[in-house]
Amino acid sequence: MARIFTIMCPKCKKEFEVHFGDLRHRDVKLHCPYCDNWFLQAESEKIDDRW
Ligand SMILES: [Zn+2]
Structure with a gap:
């Protein structure tokens, strides 16, 4: 599982x-996929990478 x-x-x-x-x-x-925007991870306000 990825x-x-x-x-x-x-x-x-x-x-x-x-x-x-x-x-x-x-x-x-x-x-x-929603608005066709390209951005760097550093630009995002929220990243959820809990496992
Ligand atoms: Zn978007």
Whole structure:
């Protein structure tokens, strides 16, 4: 089972799930499926990576 974390889009404030192993703590932009925004994890107000 893949580990995921949830992150809030800084633009539309909706949360969505991202694969942890692929993307967490990496300096890559994430894509919001709701508003089509691309943003860095550092820009998000809320990241929930509890396991
Ligand atoms: Zn968004």
